[in-house]
Amino acid sequence: MSVATRVTTALPRETVRNVVLVAAVLALAPLPVLGSSYYEGVLAHLVIFAMFAVALNIVFGQTDQLFLFMGGLAGIGGYGTALLADWTGVNPWITLLVAALVAALLGLVVSWISARRKFTVVLISILTLNLQLVLVEIYGGARDITRGSTGFPYDYLSFPGVAEAVGVSEDVVLYYFALVLLVAVLLVYVWLVNSRYGVAFHAIREDDLAASSIGIDVVRYKVVAGTVAAFVFGLVGAVYVQEANYILPADFSFLTVDVLVLIVLIVGGLRTTLGPVVGAAIVVAMEEILVANFTQWRSAIFGLLLIFLFLYFRSGVVPALADLVDSVGALRGEPGDEPSG
C-alpha cells in the first residue's frame, strides 16, 4: 500500500468532518465581535489552550506519559523564538521552528529515557515536574538573557502586510493563524490514532509488556508521541506569548499552564479528538463568567474543579455527550451513532 492511500484510508471521514465543522465554527466566531480586541483575545486563548490539550492528549492520553512540564516546553518555544531572532537576526518564523525543535528534542530525551528504563506514569510526572520547576526558575533567574520577571514586549510572529491588505487587526490575523495550526494539530492527532501508531498506542496502554512481546517497539512509539507533543508545546508556546504581546516567566508556571491544560483535557474528554476544543471552550467560558463576577475566586474554583473532575468525571464531556446521543438514538430505535468525538 502506498503512503498516500494509507493516509487517506487511515482518516475516518466522520472524524475529519467533525474537525472541519469545529474549524468552521471557530472561523466564524470572531465575526460578531470583530473590532473588540478583548473578545478576539478570549477566542485566541481558547484555540491556544485547545492546542496544548491536543498535545497532552497525544502524550498522556495515548501513551500514558504524564508530561508536567508543559509550561516549561512552551517557554522554550516562547523565549527560544525571541532570543534566537535577537541574537542571530534570523527571521523569527525560522527561529520559531528551531525553538520548537529544541523543545521536541527535550521531549524526545525525556520520553526515551523514561521508556527505556520503564518509568511508571507517576515517576514521569514527578521527573517532568522537577524539569518544569528548573525551567521556570531559569526563565525568571537568568536575567541577563530573559530579562527575568520584568519580561519584555513580544512582537516576533508578525504578518507584515497581511493585516493591512485584508483590513483587520494583527490580532485577528494571529487568531486565524492559530486556528490553522489547531486544525493541523487535530489532523495530526486523528492521523496518529488511526494509523498503525494508534494500534500500537492502544496495545501499549493495555499492557506494554504484552505489546513488546508481539513485536511492538514500545520505546519507539512512546518517543514518537513524546517528541510530537513537545514540538507542539514549543510551537504553540510562542503563539501563546505573541497573543499576549508580552513575555513573562509567570506565563509558563506550573499553575498557569499545566494545571489549566490538564483541566481542559479532562473536562473535554481524554482520548477524544474534539475533547481538547470542547474542554477549552468550557474552561475559557467559565473563566469569562468568573472574571465578570468573582475575579479573585478563579484559582479556588479551578482547584475544586480539578479535584471534582478527577474524582467523578474522568470520562469528560465529549464521551458523555456521545453516550447521550447513543441512548437517545437507542430510544428511537435507531442504530446508535459511533462516538465520533
Next chain:
Amino acid sequence: MGTMAAIAIDGLAFGVFLALLGVGITLVFGLGEVLNLAIGTFTVMAVLVATWVARGGQGIVVSALGAILVVAAIGLVVDRVLLSPSYRSEGEQRILLGIFTTLGLTVFLDGFLINGLDLSRFANVLVIPAFPASYNLSQNLPTVTVGGAVIQGSSLVVIAAGAVILAVLFFFLRRTFVGKATRTVFQDERGAQLVGVNPRRVRTLIFVLSVTVAGLAGILWALGHNVSVSSGFQFTTFALIVSIVGGVRSLAGAITAGILLGLVNTFANFFVGSYVATVILFGAAIVFLLAKPEAIS
C-alpha cells in the same frame, strides 16, 4: 569564618524545616501511596491561622496551639472526604488520583486563603480574613554570638524544636502500639490486616500527624522568615525533593536528605545566588530520580 558558621547554622535550620516536611510526605506515601502535594499549603495555613489568632491579642503559644488544632482538623476532613476515593482505587490509578486530588487542593486552598471568606451578611462568626501579603511570627529573638559568628536565635529554635519533634516522631513509631501498627502497614499491608490492624484508620492518623508536623514546621520557620500563600507550593516542591532524594519510603533518608539539601541550598544561596541554588536543588532531584528511579515506583 564566622560568616560560614552562621550560614551553616541557617542551612541546618532550613534543613530541619525541610526534613519535617519531607518526613510528612514520606510517611503518607509509604503508608498509602498518596503523594501529598498539598503539604506546603498546610505549612502556610498554620502560619496564617497563627498570625490571625495573634492579631486577636493572643501570645505565640496560644496562637501556635490554635493553628495546629485548626490544621489538624482540616487534615482530618481532607483525609476522610478527599483521599478516600484514592484509597479505594488500586496501584498506579491510586497514585495518580492522589496526585491530582492534592494538587487541586493546593490550588483551591491557595485561592481561598488569598481571598478570605466574608459571610458576615449571614452570620457574624463566619469571617475568614484574606491573606494577600507576607506574614511572620517574629518574636524578636536575640541573636547569639559564638566565636565571632552572629547566629539568628530563630535558627537555633528551629533546629532545637525540630530535633525534638523528630525524636518524638521516632519514639511514637518505634515504641508505641499505634506507631508499631503504622510500621506494620508500612512493611506489609496484608500482614497488618491479618493481625487486626485497620490500614485505613492508620492512614488517617498518619495523614493528620503529617500535616500537624508540617504546620509546626511552618510556625517554627515563620519565627525568622516571611511566609506568603505562594510559599506553599514552593515548600511542597522542596519537600518532594527531600522525599525523593531520601528514598520516599525511608524516614531516616528523608531527614538526612532534608538536612543535606538545606545546607547545600543555603550555601549555594550565599555563593552563587538564590536562582542557581534553586536550579541546583531541582537538578539534584532530577539526577537522583534518574539514578534511582526504583525509589518512587
